[in-house]
Amino acid sequence: MGLFRSFHRSEGGNVALMFALALVPLFGVVGAAVDFSRVSQTRAQLADALDAGVLAVGSQPEMSEAEAYQVINDWITAHLGDKYAGKWQLDSVTLGDGGSILATASGSVDTTLARVLGIYEMQIGVTSEAVRSLGKVEVVLVLDNTGSMKGTKLTKLKEAANALVDTLVDATADPEDLRIGLVPFSMTVNVGSGYQNASWIDNNATSPIHDDIFDSNYNRFAAFNKMNVAWAGCVEGRPYPHDVEETEPSASDPETLYVPYFAPDEPDPASKNGNGNFGTFYNNYISDKKYSKTNWKVPQGYTLKYNNATPKTGTNSSTGYIYGPNAGCQLAALVRLTPDAEPASIKKVTDAIDAMTAVGDTNIPIGLAWGWNVLSPTGPFGDGIEYGDDEWNKIVVLMTDGQNQNTDNSNPNDSFYSGVGYIWQDRLGVVAGSSSTKRREALDGRLSELCTNMKAEAVDIQIYTVRVEVTTGSSQVLKDCATEPDYFYDVENVADLTDTFTDIGGSIQKLRLSK
Numbered sequence: 001m002g003l004f005r006s007f008h009r010s011e012g013g014n015v016a017l018m019f020a021l022a023l024v025p026l027f028g029v030v031g032a033a034v035d036f037s038r039v040s041q042t043r044a045q046l047a048d049a050l051d052a053g054v055l056a057v058g059s060q061p062e063m064s065e066a067e068a069y070q071v072i073n074d075w076i077t078a079h080l081g082d083k084y085a086g087k088w089q090l091d092s093v094t095l096g097d098g099g100s101i102l103a104t105a106s107g108s109v110d111t112t113l114a115r116v117l118g119i120y121e122m123q124i125g126v127t128s129e130a131v132r133s134l135g136k137v138e139v140v141l142v143l144d145n146t147g148s149m150k151g152t153k154l155t156k157l158k159e160a161a162n163a164l165v166d167t168l169v170d171a172t173a174d175p176e177d178l179r180i181g182l183v184p185f186s187m188t189v190n191v192g193s194g195y196q197n198a199s200w201i202d203n204n205a206t207s208p209i210h211d212d213i214f215d216s217n218y219n220r221f222a223a224f225n226k227m228n229v230a231w232a233g234c235v236e237g238r239p240y241p242h243d244v245e246e247t248e249p250s251a252s253d254p255e256t257l258y259v260p261y262f263a264p265d266e267p268d269p270a271s272k273n274g275n276g277n278f279g280t281f282y283n284n285y286i287s288d289k290k291y292s293k294t295n296w297k298v299p300q301g302y303t304l305k306y307n308n309a310t311p312k313t314g315t316n317s318s319t320g321y322i323y324g325p326n327a328g329c330q331l332a333a334l335v336r337l338t339p340d341a342e343p344a345s346i347k348k349v350t351d352a353i354d355a356m357t358a359v360g361d362t363n364i365p366i367g368l369a370w371g372w373n374v375l376s377p378t379g380p381f382g383d384g385i386e387y388g389d390d391e392w393n394k395i396v397v398l399m400t401d402g403q404n405q406n407t408d409n410s411n412p413n414d415s416f417y418s419g420v421g422y423i424w425q426d427r428l429g430v431v432a433g434s435s436s437t438k439r440r441e442a443l444d445g446r447l448s449e450l451c452t453n454m455k456a457e458a459v460d461i462q463i464y465t466v467r468v469e470v471t472t473g474s475s476q477v478l479k480d481c482a483t484e485p486d487y488f489y490d491v492e493n494v495a496d497l498t499d500t501f502t503d504i505g506g507s508i509q510k511l512r513l514s515k
Contacts, residue, residue, distance in 0.1 A: 190234045234331065266281035462487070
């Protein structure tokens with residue numbers, strides 16, 4: 001009996017020992033699971049840091065692979081900080097075509113409970129790749145076509161604009177996701193003569209500014225018809241505040257309509273018809289039928305002189321403007337938003353870019369206002385996607401080689417006729433003053449207000465501004481107009497304009513993580 005009890009006790013000890021030995025792998029497995037969870041969390045931290053570093057490289061100007069490696073390495077170091085539980089190293093960084101960035105990192109994590117299985121560390125590895133994707137974009141190029149752009153500047157602008165279009169098209173996976181418009185501008189904008197009968201054009205002379213330049217209520221299209229001259233397609237800016245707002249044109253509110261551009265016949269020289277010596281006028285294209293020695297507005301505003309008149313042709317050597325009611329309207333017509341980025345649609349844009357010509361003073365607000373019109377979901381065209389659509393971005397690229405300009409000259413008009421009429425019509429809030437002070441300040445004020453309205457939260461148009469070879473005056477109004485500080489480009493040499501536009505194209509593209 002005692003022997004049996006001794007045996008029984010001995011058997012119990014073996015069971016306990018066997019049970020204890022069985023716990024070792026069980027404990028190791030549980031420990032490994034706990035360590036694996038730690039490793040997974042550590043790996044996720046490294047992956048997040050690597051992703052952040054890759055995106056940081058993509059948000060900066062172009063750099064070499066060595067520079068990109070250093071940026072990502074520094075970013076991971078800062079991102080992980082002192083709380084990171086593992087070891088890591090950045091293995092490689094590769095910059096691919098089209099702006100892609102591929103980076104790999106590896107490391108290890110020391111184990112705790114899994115050590116009972118002889119596992120002292122676990123390896124980790126992560127890869128991050130970012131590629132550029134345009135997303136869905138409506139973009140309009142608002143380009144300075146003023147007289148100072150003649151020659152090399154205009155040639156380089158055409159090259160740069162075409163390069164930007166190519167960059168955007170190449171980055172588009174689906175042609176339906178890209179829509180492009182174009183607005184060449186100077187002191188007016190050419191909307192295209194085909195819109196003469198559009199509902200948003202003031203065909204019936206109801207706008208309060210339609211007959212400002214005449215001595216009586218008079219329809220400008222009637223004057224074109226009586227001289228057998230076609231309207232070239234340019235328009236005046238609307239009265240304030242419609243010139244800085246998106247007010248939809250409506251016949252019920254004539255101020256919101258667009259008045260056709262009509263440069264009036266200016267007084268004949270005194271030696272020709274007995275008018276007083278009022279100074280030098282630059283757009284005298286028919287003989288006056290009413291004279292005055294004391295009031296220059298009498299012959300200039302007289303409407304009956306247009307009846308069956310044959311206007312003088314040719315170009316004024318002083319201004320570069322053609323003679324006649326379309327003086328200063330030698331601009332290429334704007335292009336509405338294309339429906340897509342198919343070759344036929346894009347060709348309309350590139351053909352219009354190639355057709356651009358240079359003439360006139362600089363009225364940046366009138367160009368930018370038509371850039372807004374092109375993007376707008378309402379009038380006059382109504383082509384744009386509705387505001388607030390999270391899938392689409394609306395973008396303006398505004399380029400100019402000068403500051404706002406309304407030239408004063410030596411005759412009673414004190415300005416050339418333009419998209420704001422004559423300075424004496426008080427369309428800018430000033431009726432006189434130097435072109436470099438009061439007039440520029442007035443135009444800058446309109447531009448500033450317009451930019452603010454376009455960038456408002458409810459509209460949210462992203463604006464890039466480019467200033468080319470401007471060595472005088474301030475660029476502050478263009479800097480402020482840009483959506484972000486780095487959306488403003490001050491290009492000192494026009495030869496760099498293509499690189500600038502290509503950089504803007506890269507900025508418009510969104511960098512996204514592909515894995």
